[in-house]
Amino acid sequence: MFKVIESQMIVPNIHLLMLEAPAVARQMKPGQFVIVRADDGGERIPLSIADWDVEEGTVTVVVKNIGSTTDHLASLRAGVSIPTVVGPLGNPTEIKEYGTVLCLGGCYGIGSIFPIARALKEKKNKVITVIEARSSYLLYWEEKLKEVSDELICITRDGTKDHRGHVGRLTEIIKSSEPINRIIINGCTFLLKRGSDMSRPLGIKTVVSLNPIMIDGTGMCGVCRVTVGKTTKFACVHGPDFDGHEVNWAELLQRRKTYMREEVIPLRTSRCEEHAITSSPE
Amino acid sequence: MPEPQKKKLDLNRREMPKQPPEVRRHNFNEVALGYPVEIAVQEAKRCLQCKNPKCVAQCPVEIDIPGFIKSIAEKDFAAGTRILKDKNCLPAMCGRVCPQEEQCEEVCVLVKKGGQIAVGRLERFLADWEAEQGKLEMPKIPPSTGRKVAVVGGGPAGLTVAGDLIKLGHQVTIFEALHEVGGVLIYGIPEFRLPKVIVKREVEYLKKLGVEVVTDYVVGKTRSIDSLLEEFDAIFVGSGAGLPWFMDVPGENLNGVYSANEYLTRMNLMKGFLFPQFSTPIKNHKRVAVIGGGNVAMDCARTALRLGAESRIIYRRSRQELPARLEEIENAEEEGVIFDFLTLPIRYIGDENGWVKEIEYLKMKLGEPDSSGRRRPVPIEGSETIIPMDAVVCAIGNSPNPLIAAATPGLEVGKKGNIVADEETGKTSKKRVWAGGDVVTGAATVILAMGAGRKAARSIHEYLCSL
Numbered sequence: 001m002f003k004v005i006e007s008q009m010i011v012p013n014i015h016l017l018m019l020e021a022p023a024v025a026r027q028m029k030p031g032q033f034v035i036v037r038a039d040d041g042g043e044r045i046p047l048s049i050a051d052w053d054v055e056e057g058t059v060t061v062v063v064k065n066i067g068s069t070t071d072h073l074a075s076l077r078a079g080v081s082i083p084t085v086v087g088p089l090g091n092p093t094e095i096k097e098y099g100t101v102l103c104l105g106g107c108y109g110i111g112s113i114f115p116i117a118r119a120l121k122e123k124k125n126k127v128i129t130v131i132e133a134r135s136s137y138l139l140y141w142e143e144k145l146k147e148v149s150d151e152l153i154c155i156t157r158d159g160t161k162d163h164r165g166h167v168g169r170l171t172e173i174i175k176s177s178e179p180i181n182r183i184i185i186n187g188c189t190f191l192l193k194r195g196s197d198m199s200r201p202l203g204i205k206t207v208v209s210l211n212p213i214m215i216d217g218t219g220m221c222g223v224c225r226v227t228v229g230k231t232t233k234f235a236c237v238h239g240p241d242f243d244g245h246e247v248n249w250a251e252l253l254q255r256r257k258t259y260m261r262e263e264v265i266p267l268r269t270s271r272c273e274e275h276a277i278t279s280s281p282e
Numbered sequence: 283m284p285e286p287q288k289k290k291l292d293l294n295r296r297e298m299p300k301q302p303p304e305v306r307r308h309n310f311n312e313v314a315l316g317y318p319v320e321i322a323v324q325e326a327k328r329c330l331q332c333k334n335p336k337c338v339a340q341c342p343v344e345i346d347i348p349g350f351i352k353s354i355a356e357k358d359f360a361a362g363t364r365i366l367k368d369k370n371c372l373p374a375m376c377g378r379v380c381p382q383e384e385q386c387e388e389v390c391v392l393v394k395k396g397g398q399i400a401v402g403r404l405e406r407f408l409a410d411w412e413a414e415q416g417k418l419e420m421p422k423i424p425p426s427t428g429r430k431v432a433v434v435g436g437g438p439a440g441l442t443v444a445g446d447l448i449k450l451g452h453q454v455t456i457f458e459a460l461h462e463v464g465g466v467l468i469y470g471i472p473e474f475r476l477p478k479v480i481v482k483r484e485v486e487y488l489k490k491l492g493v494e495v496v497t498d499y500v501v502g503k504t505r506s507i508d509s510l511l512e513e514f515d516a517i518f519v520g521s522g523a524g525l526p527w528f529m530d531v532p533g534e535n536l537n538g539v540y541s542a543n544e545y546l547t548r549m550n551l552m553k554g555f556l557f558p559q560f561s562t563p564i565k566n567h568k569r570v571a572v573i574g575g576g577n578v579a580m581d582c583a584r585t586a587l588r589l590g591a592e593s594r595i596i597y598r599r600s601r602q603e604l605p606a607r608l609e610e611i612e613n614a615e616e617e618g619v620i621f622d623f624l625t626l627p628i629r630y631i632g633d634e635n636g637w638v639k640e641i642e643y644l645k646m647k648l649g650e651p652d653s654s655g656r657r658r659p660v661p662i663e664g665s666e667t668i669i670p671m672d673a674v675v676c677a678i679g680n681s682p683n684p685l686i687a688a689a690t691p692g693l694e695v696g697k698k699g700n701i702v703a704d705e706e707t708g709k710t711s712k713k714r715v716w717a718g719g720d721v722v723t724g725a726a727t728v729i730l731a732m733g734a735g736r737k738a739a740r741s742i743h744e745y746l747c748s749l
């Protein structure tokens with residue numbers, strides 16, 4: 001069992017969970033992920049690592065509450081335990097001396113881009129971090145990110161902070177900060193795709209952390225297969241990082257929808273009846 | 283008229299009761315129901331108790347087969363269980379899934395006198411009898427030797443090593459990547475063939491003997507073999523052959539195309555058939571095609587059937603070449619799985635939303651024998667056919683997962699990604715590291731994995747005693 005050390009909603013609908021998993025923390029590197037189960041009958045879901053502490057034996061994940069498992073995770077309070085936290089899985093993000101690196105994070109990726117930026121900074125790269133959200137109240141970890149970045153730029157769709165708009169604004173940000181030697185993107189599939197679309201014409205190597213459906217995370221089931229270039233890869237063992245200009249995005253977006261119809265079933269009710277039973281004062 | 287002779291023995295092999303096909307194709311309960319006591323005793327009495335029993339020589343773990351059968355005939359089930367468990371720590375499973383027809387039963391001299399002794403069914407009978415008694419006989423465990431062994435992977439190979447070494451007084455820890463121990467027995471073989479309570483019971487037994495079990499631990503990721511060697515005196519790697527193959531035909535990444543591993547894992551390990559009570563979904567497709575002809579393919583096809591689909595096996599050779607156990611082929615046929623023999627899929631065609639909607643295949647004919655001795659299927663020109671299909675399960679094989687080997691310097695790996703190990707001892711090219719089961723042989727059988735585990739345990743024990 002793995003204990004929840006801290007649980008907090010950091011911005012609306014996005015939750016931070018610090019979990020006790022010393023063996024995982026010991027081996028963790030930026031860009032890797034864990035697979036968790038929220039309860040005994042629970043689904044195995046992958047979550048990128050946003051931070052870890054070897055001494056304390058903890059790993060921190062940032063979770064966007066979008067479905068039944070993430071909803072359950074979001075409801076966990078410090079002190080309770082969950083049955084599975086396994087990892088670190090996947091390959092670490094390649095960290096070298098590139099020169100200038102632009103790190104782009106959105107949604108949960110604002111969290112998971114942090115250790116990547118930190119490692120790049122330690123390798124003496126110039127790090128420009130760009131974070132993106134619908135509105136400024138959905139941005140988090142700005143102070144933390146500033147500490148490991150030479151520059152922090154925000155994009156908000158409503159213009160409440162820095163640039164107004166969407167990832168589309170990336171092109172001008174890149175152009176005003178040239179030369180950029182590498183771009184690394186973490187976050188929702190749409191962000192990964194659009195970001196790669198923006199950088200392709202500029203010919204800048206773009207690394208994306210893919211997020212297909214997974215089960216085991218060790219190469220056993222093949223549900224996580226993605227097409228990169230002309231070959232099929234298992235994202236959990238060959239990735240999750242791939243060249244964003246080579247990914248077959250249409251296929252990935254499609255495959256992520258496989259269980260859309262089933263996924264809503266557990267969410268159809270607000271489970272008021274259950275709550276009425278479990279929380280009645282008797 | 284003379285009284286019917288009471289003494290006269292019915293010489294025929296006793297059938298085991300099964301759920302009728304019409305019923306069982308709608309449920310996930312076990313198909314075969316096991317011998318009742320009376321029938322088990324009658325079957326056991328058929329055994330001739332050969333002086334030089336050929337069956338024992340054919341058993342990968344050398345069970346004293348006539349010995350335990352004699353005990354059943356004498357209704358001393360406790361004694362029989364002891365004999366059985368002396369050599370086989372997982373009899374409830376072997377009795378159910380071992381290919382006895384190719385092993386012990388193949389050489390039984392009764393073959394022409396009413397049929398071979400039903401060794402597997404009797405083995406299962408004893409194991410189930412013991413479980414019903416509710417009290418497991420615990421073997422005496424010698425004082426601790428203070429030696430520590432790590433077992434990587436909780437499949438039949440690893441469980442055997444753990445059981446053997448704990449009984450010799452060593453400390454044993456199993457590290458398992460998934461959240462449950464049992465390997466293919468838990469995530470692959472379906473409930474209707476091997477109820478999961480049985481696997482759990484055997485694992486509980488090992489825990490009671492003192493085996494420590496650590497789940498959610500991927501060796502090579504969570505901790506390396508080299509790091510484990512600092513803490514443990516010896517390591518056994520039994521990580522199986524869990525890497526699924528695909529055919530590399532167009533359309534294989536369409537939605538609705540699964541590997542057998544994914545399909546079965548969703549179903550068995552994650553209990554998809556109980557969704558949403560268990561939260562991992564599995565699709566209820568209308569028409570499912572399973573590609574392949576082995577045990578894995580049969581399991582997938584019968585699973586699809588139980589989920590309400592019209593289920594078919596697409597196999598490139600003919601019925602005669604099907605590698606699955608005959609019993610399972612017959613079960614599948616009885617239940618209504620459709621078999622398309624001499625058929626090879628060449629393309630999956632998707633709809634506008636990326637879901638598979640059709641399969642294109644070629645008809646085949648059998649040509650000259652190939653390296654496996656079976657006649658090679660060759661395509662019939664112009665036989666391309668397209669049929670509608672909602673889902674495809676690819677069950678064409680698995681090979682060892684390269685994860686551990688890639689993370690372990692000094693561990694020799696063969697061409698097919700298998701860990702190279704000595705056949706008699708399980709020793710690998712790396713000091714203090716043994717390996718066995720599917721990770722060495724490629725996908726094989728439960729009993730062969732257990733046999734390899736037994737040999738490795740013996741060799742590890744020798745090594746530990748020499749320290």
Ligand SMILES: Cc1cc2nc3c(=O)[nH]c(=O)nc-3n(C[C@H](O)[C@H](O)[C@H](O)COP(=O)(O)OP(=O)(O)OC[C@H]3O[C@@H](n4cnc5c(N)ncnc54)[C@H](O)[C@@H]3O)c2cc1C
Nearest residue numbers: 045047048063064067068069070108211212213214256263
């Ligand atoms: C390598 C990787 C890292 C990820 N890191 C994070 C992270 O740090 N924070 C975060 O909030 N999310 C992360 N995700 C996505 C996260 O796993 C899904 O949001 C989560 O599984 C949704 O589960 P649910 O039951 O709450 O929602 P559901 O309603 O079941 O699903 C919502 C959507 O999530 C996706 N999804 C469903 N089940 C799975 C599954 N088993 N594996 C992967 N995706 C699934 C599907 O596309 C689905 O449409 C990551 C995904 C991957 C592959």
Ligand SMILES: Cc1cc2nc3c(=O)[nH]c(=O)nc-3n(C[C@H](O)[C@H](O)[C@H](O)COP(=O)(O)OP(=O)(O)OC[C@H]3O[C@@H](n4cnc5c(N)ncnc54)[C@H](O)[C@@H]3O)c2cc1C
Nearest residue numbers: 435437438439459465466470501522719720726727728731
């Ligand atoms: C669907 C199906 C049906 C079958 N039917 C039959 C049958 O009827 N009769 C028969 O005899 N055989 C059958 N087999 C074959 C049989 O199950 C296998 O040969 C046998 O399970 C092999 O045992 P093993 O211990 O070598 O490996 P496995 O059973 O594969 O166990 C390996 C274990 O190691 C774990 N592992 C892998 N990598 C790591 C790691 N890095 N760290 C920690 N743990 C790890 C895995 O999660 C797994 O639990 C079937 C196989 C399948 C898939």
Ligand code: FES
Nearest residue numbers: 217219221222236
């Ligand atoms: S998640 Fe199963 S193979 Fe990648």
